Structures are given as C-alpha cells and as structure tokens.
Amino acid sequence: MINAGNIRSSGVELHLNAMAVKSRDFSWEIDVNVDKNRSKVIELADNLKAYRLDNIGATYGNQGAQSSPFAGVPIFGGSGLTLVAREGSDWGVIVGKKIRTYQALDAAGNKIDSPSNGKRMVGPDGFYLYDAGQDIASVLPDFKGGVFNTFKYKAFTLKVMFDFVVGGKFYSTTRMFNAGSGLSEQTAGLNDRGKPKRDDPSTGGGVRLDDAVKADGSPNDIYVDAQTLYETKLFDLNEYWTYDKTYVKMREINLGYSLPGLLLRKTPFKTASIAFLVRNPFLIYSKVGGGVDPSETSSMWGEGGQLPPVRSYGVNLKFSF
Template identity: 30%
Template sequence: MTKLNLTQFPNGTIDNPYYVIENNQQSDDRNRFVGNASLSYQLTDWLEVYGRVAVDSYNYIMEERQTDLIRVPARYNIRNVAFTEANYDLMFNYNKDITEKFNTSGVFGTNIRRSKNQSIYNSTSGGLIVKDLYAINNSVANPPAATETFTKIGVNGYFGSLSLGYDKTYYLDVTGRVDQSSTLPEKNNTYFYPSVAASFVFSELLHSSVLSFGKLRLNYAEVGNDAQAQSLFDVLNKSAYAFGSAQRYSVNDTKNNENLKLESTRSWEAGVETSFLNGRVSYNASLYNTNTLNQIMPVSVTAATGYTRKYVNAGDVRNRGIEMTLSGKPLVKQGFSWTIDLNWSMNRSKVMSLYEGVNNLNLGNYSTDMSLNATAGRPFGEWRGSDFVYLDGKPVINQTDGKYLKSDATSVLGDMNPDWIGGLMNTFTYKNLSFKFLIDMQTGGDIFSEDMAIGTRNGLYSNTTGLNELGNPMRDPISAGGGLLLDGVAPDGTVNTIRTEMRDRNHALGSPSAPSVMFLYDASYVKLREVSLSYTLPSKFVQRYGIFGAQVSLIGANLWIIHKNLPYADPEAGIAGGTLQGFQSGVFPSTRNFGFNLKLNF
C-alpha cells in the first residue's frame, strides 16, 4: 500500500490514509499502584482518632512510530513519565449528644500532601537509518538533547468542622481549612477558606399527611486554589541545538510572577428539598451564585518586554444558575411500577472584570479568524470572528470573484454556553425485572467546527459537489457552465449574478474565503443516552450458593442522537476541557457502547 495520486490537489499527491493507519503506530504502557492503610482508636465513647496514609503512584511510557511520508521523514518519539502522590491524614472525629434534643459532631485534623512528577522526552531527527527500526539511536542526524521536567509540590493543610443539630429540625455546619502551598510565594503561601451551612426541616413542625419531608437550606463557602508548579521565578530554557560549541539558552515566552496570590472561589447556594405522598412525588430546587476571583492566568503583553505573556492574578468571573429535579411514581400496581425522574438546570456566566487595563482576554484562536474570548461585562466564552456583510438582511456577494463580503474578525457571533440542559429517566419495574432509559437534551450554546471549515475548503462535503442551477456539475469551469451561484445580493442591492469557481479549495464556501460564522452551529441536541435491562435473581435460588443477592444487566450507552444541528458529528465529541470549550477539530465518529454487568452480594 503506497501513495495516493490526486491530481486535483496542488501538490499532486497526498499520503494514502490507509497507508498512514497501517504504518503509524502509537503505544502506551502504564503501571499503577494505588493503596492506603488506616488505623483508628476509640478514645472515648464520643471521640475517635483516625490516621491514614494513601499513595497513588504510576509510571508510563508513550511511544509514537511514524513511517516515511511524502512531506516528512520517518521518526520515533518516546516519553517516560513517573508520578507519585502521597497523602498523610490525622483526624479526631467526635459525635456527642449534649442533651436529648441537642447533638454535636465534627472533625479536626491535618492533611499533608506531597506530589512528584518527572518526565523525559526524546525523538529522532532527519529520519531513520534502518527502515522500521524505531529507536533513538537509529536517528539519521544526531538527535536533540532530551527534554526533562521535574516538579515537586507540597501542601500542608489543617482543617476542622463543627455540626450542630437540634430536635431533628435545625442544623448548622461550620468548616474551616488553612493550607500552605509550595507553589505560591512565601509571603502569600498560607490561606484560609471557610464554609457555613444552615438547614431547617420544616416538615417536623407541620405533621401533614401530604408532605412527607421538607427542608430549606442555605450555605456559603470559599475555596482556595494555588498556582501550578514553577510559575513564580524565571529560568532559562536550554535549546535543543547548540551554536557550534556554545550552548544556547533563552527565556520562556511566558513571564513568571513572584508576587502571585491564591485564586479563590466564593459561592452561596439556597435550596429546598420536598417529598409528598409517602415518597410518590419529590421536588428539589436550588439557586446558586459563584464568583471566581484573582484567577491565575497568562495575559498577553507586548513582545518588546521579551515575553508574549505574563502570569497575573486577574479577573472576576460570575456564574449564576438554578437546578431542579422532579421525581414521581405515576403508576404502582400489582408488582408493577413506573418511575419518572426529570432534571433541569440553567447557568449564566459573566466576566465581571479582567486584568487592570485589559477589557478582553483571548482564550484561543482557530484555523479561521475565529477566536474564543472572555470580555468584561459579557458571558465567558464568546465567539468572535467574521460575519457576512448584510444588505436588507441578505448577504452581499462580491461581483468580481463571486465570494461573500466579510465583516472584520471582531464581530460577536455567539457564545459556548447552553441556554439550559436537562434529562428524563424512565424506570419500569415488574417484580424482579427492571427496564430503564435516559434521554438527555441541551438547548442553545454555539459550537465552532474546524472540521467543517477545513473539510468544506477541501471539498469533502456534499455542498461542494453536485449540479448547479443550470444542471451542470458545479466543479466544472465557469466557462463550461459550472461554478455555483450564491444566494445573496450584489453591493448595489440587485440580485447576485456572478458564480464562484468550485474547482479548487479557494472557493467561496470554505475557509478562509467564507465568513467564520458559516462554521458556527447551534449545539442543541436530544440523545437517547442510556438503556438498561436488569433482572434480580430470586433470593431463594442464590442463597443456596452462599450469595445474598445477584443481579444481571444488559446496558447500552450513547445509542441514538435523536436530534442535532451540527452536521456529520456528535455535538459533544471532541470538545476540549478547561477554558477552551465549544469547538471541534479532528473529531472521530462517536461510538455506541454495549455492556453486561453482574452484581453479587456476599
């Protein structure tokens, strides 16, 4: 299997994708150990001392093997990573009834966390001497020096909690924690974060035959977050290549900051929990508000400083929302029951402020002029890029080349945040047999598809082929009746009369000719998320074998996308995490998963 000749491509040939799949291989080999040991001692009938040591350690080797391709020679990469995290806990747990109605409980203790991460990476250079022998020593040219990283993080924590309860009706919980982190400067490395929560079980006072349970709750919490390792002091980077006999060093692109402070999150939440008719119906709802302050982020600075970005404490991002669940059993009769569980949530984000003198922070750029942004006073994660130029609500077509006129790349086109998300679970049970299915849905949110931008440019999708309005192949030359007449108007407002060429990837429908808004889609979807069928074996049967209970289940997940607006892909596939969300690039087809589960109780 060799090269694939495609004469319509400017470079004449590309690599056969089947050849690439067959000959380019990646392997991961991981060994992991997770374990803990604990010891407790009851000092009194209400006080216990508890100690625990927990370790999570792994090492893995990642290898990438690439054969000779048209544009790049064969290469071999290897990365070896070793990670260890150890936690040491000492806690005093107490639970005491002060009076018949008044109870107090809680915990006081300390946590010591130590983590170490070490990696080494190397690759060949200039190809391989012996074909298909993947080893660093088989490099044609001298391989660059290995890239080594080593980080150690230590956090000392001291914490406590106090819970008070009175007459099974009134409850108050107070917590506090002090952390000392090695990733923050010595003068700012100790921080305190508290929480307080109150609840009132009002059903204890009503004694209603309709209301089975009712509780109101209100809480406030703060959480601290330190910096990533090696964010404080600047160091020189050793270049992989020397200048003759002299080793070269350079500064990092990002300026570190020895005056960083902790990042903190402050939130409050209020909610209600209710149950009616002996549990036949229940309803829960909560409102929340969260502000993330002093976020540790790299902001852009002028390259005249010698850097392109600088770590700072910046910004206040607010999230507000509501979450609700409703459950009910509309039918319970003669061994048969039907249970419905409905959940719904809505979140609204807003960038309250950014770094001093900065109104917009670019979170990421993409293959077109599209960018994801955090702008003061706007929702977090706004899409900005080029839009159509409109005249009387219709896109304007350039009568010289038949392509759309575009606005500049600062147009606000949408944001990545959904309007709301929800789910509906139905459970049908008849004696020992249970059948469940879950439908998930999302409304709103905008997703940018680099796959559509690049794929349309390269003619991979159906809108770039077929017959035009004259009945001729649109990929034929315009002189032969080909090309495509775009729907729109000329700059003077008359109907468009100029076709665009569709013979190569410079046509009007793909990147970079088309406005970026063409590749921004509504991320709404409705999915059949999961279906399961379970059977609980009769207890009389399984107890013969010393088993207290047994259940077998057939489970299917991600079975059907009932509705979506994004073509050719799952709206949830390929979406990155962290601050970079709401886009797709190089997405693989989503898969249906089927499984069998056996649960035994001894």
C-alpha cells in the same frame, strides 16, 4: 499573579423526581434535571477590556481581539479564531471572521427598512464579504439537562438515560476540512440550474450563494467556481463553520433481570441479577446534522477534527449474600 476580573454567574436549576406510573407489576420512575446559567463579565483587570480564554496569559488591549490560535484548532489561512471574555458581554464569545450583512440606507445615510436587511452580502465576484476580528456567537447554552427513566415490569428493569443541550455555538474543523477537500456532499451534485456544481460556471455549472444579496440589496445571481469557493474562499471563514450546539444524546440503556428466589434457594446468594448495557449508543437529535457529534467536541466551543464517538457495551452481574 493578578485577579483576572469580576465575573457574575446567575441561573436556576430544576430537579424533578416522580413515580409517573405504579401498578402491581409495572412502574415508571422519572428523574429530570434542567439548569440555565449565564456568566457575564462585569469587569476585568486594569487596562484590559477583553481577555483571551483559549490561551492563558495572552490578553487583548482596548482595541479588542486580534488574530490568535483557537484552542484545539490550528491556524488556517494565516489567521485564527479565538474565544474571548469581554467587559459587559457573556463569558465566552467566539471572535473571528464574520460574513458581512446588508443594511439599506437612504440618501442621507440613515437606516431604512428593506426585505434584504440582515442577509449576507457578496462582492462583485460572487463570494461572501467578511470582516475579521468580529464577535460571532456566545458558546453558552440557553439551558441543558438530563432525563433518567427507570421502567420495571415484574423481574425486568429497563433504565434509559439521555442528556441535552439547547443553544450555544461551536466551531467545526471537521465540516470545514470536508468541504475544503471536496469530500462533503455540499461540494458535489447539481446546482439550481440542474448542472453539476463542479462544472465551469460559464457552461452552467458552479455554485450560487443563494442566501446572499449584492451591494445594492438585489438577490445574488452570480455563479462561482465550486473548487475556489470551498477550497479557498470559505476555508477559514469562521462564521460559516460555526454551528448551533443543540442536541439530544442517548447516554445509556440498561436492561436487567432479577433471578427468582426459587432458583437461589440452594445457593449462598439472597439475590442475583444480570444486566446488559450500552453507553453512548446513538445521537437522537443534532441541529448541526450528520458528520459531527456536538456532544463529543474537544472543548465546549469547538472541535479540531473529530474522531468517531466511542460506543461501549457491558454486562453487569450482581449478587448479595
């Protein structure tokens, strides 16, 4: 057994509790907790420059990350996605196939400015160019937190709690399989020429990757077969299925009522209340959009085919003697 390395974590946490409004019949109390934390890999064990986090015991040499299984996600197309801790980088870097981007060069090979710089590139066939074993993104969020509100009006109490995450990336197998099987909305409909995407490109159909440029930096004008694109070329193109994890999730709503003392006068109870509650009622906001709930991923960095999130309901009765 060895010490895996030296990881430095630093951050700040803010906790605020306040009575925002208070009157004779109504009050609003708010409790906010926000934290920001970064973990940086300072040094790993001898002879290691990177360490695979998704499979304990597997390591990488000085050449960097190799193909490997992604925790909770099977290997697709004979290659894999992995999570790595690398010296000098944030803990938790997603490594895999990354789409190549354009950089204009002068005759001497020096970088020069161009409006096409940074845009994705396609090859002569109109499909994305990519490189394997590349750093895609960090899984660490910019910050996260939660807000708990308590509203009281006479004998009624309403408690509302939600949490949020801003930043950080995750990998979605659900999105990839939906597109690869032709079930997602993006695989059907009309293209930018007003023709069905699934028609043959030679008759006006097909898909044009309009966020990309060709090798000379000119806008991509090549239309490709939709089935080939989603079933083969994009399937397992890891960066394409890596998304921002930013979300706001309603975690609990609780509505309660305290029975008046007159109703309890002839009972053994001093107080009694009833509350109706629902947990995980809905997702308020998700940057990734519909079809995937980033608050319910199987790990902090990916989901391997997501089941619908569970919403639960309950009734709470309280009595005091």
